[in-house]
Amino acid sequence: MDDDVDEHLGRDIFTQLSQRRLQFYDATGETPETFLVLFHNFDHLLYQAPITRGINRRLNRRNMVLLTLIWLKCCPTYNFLSIMFDILPRQVSRIVNEVWSVLYAMLCSNILWPTRRQWRHKRGKWNKLKEAVGCIDGTSHAVLRPSNEPQRVYYSGNRGFHCIHTQVIIDNNKTIVHVESGFLGHSNDAKHL
Incomplete structure (x- = not known):
């Protein structure tokens, strides 16, 4: 269900980082496989979020989730994530605010x-x-x-x-x-x- 990676201009960090399993785990707390399970379980909710629609989107939804998990686990600055994913800091802010709220809505019943x-x-x-x-x-x-x-x-x-x-x-x-x-x-x- 993830959208076509070719239409986006930001970096596809997921593809690069998933080749380095230990670094992927250190950055997200997930393996590439468990990340994909998490992503596919809630991609339909993320698809409806305002940040994932619109012409100015530079990352696919998979990389938006990855960016958010890295932010939650490692606490990097928005500037650092903007350099890493090749997007603007304000886009990082919008992505984090949208994606974590969708993650929370999906996972809060597990608590x-x-x-x-x-x-x-x-x-x-x-x-x-x-x-x-x-x-x-x-x-x-x-x-x-x-x-x-x-x-x-x-x-x-x-x-x-x-x-x-x-x-x-x-x-x-x-x-x-x-x-x-x-x-x-x-x-x-x-x-x-």
Whole structure:
């Protein structure tokens, strides 16, 4: 269902990177095969997203998903991804915002929260934090100052730059139980629990 690669002007990083399996895994957390399964499972949803339609598209949908997974796993800047995929930084921003929301919509039902009893059972596994049941951490991804959108919502006064945040919650077994990404720079992770 992926569109014809020849009609796009951006780089086909998927084809290049899938030849280097370890680097592909390091960059995405997936093998080329598991990436393709993920891609084919939700390509029909991505096909309907606004970013994948229109004349100015420079990447095929497969490379849009790859770009987003690299952004989520490695936290590179939009400038770096724009050089890597040979597209403009603002296109990187639009792709990330569209694709991660489609990924989240498809995968959020896979997240099952523990019952109260299960939460209580998780306590006491960390020596210095006996009552802890998990850990929450967040990171900020620097983005270019928006030119077509309000800048204020992307600016983080604490960080001193324009950014989008990602928040990850793990349990005491170091299992990721929740990921939220894409909330804007003026927000902080405490508001997203």
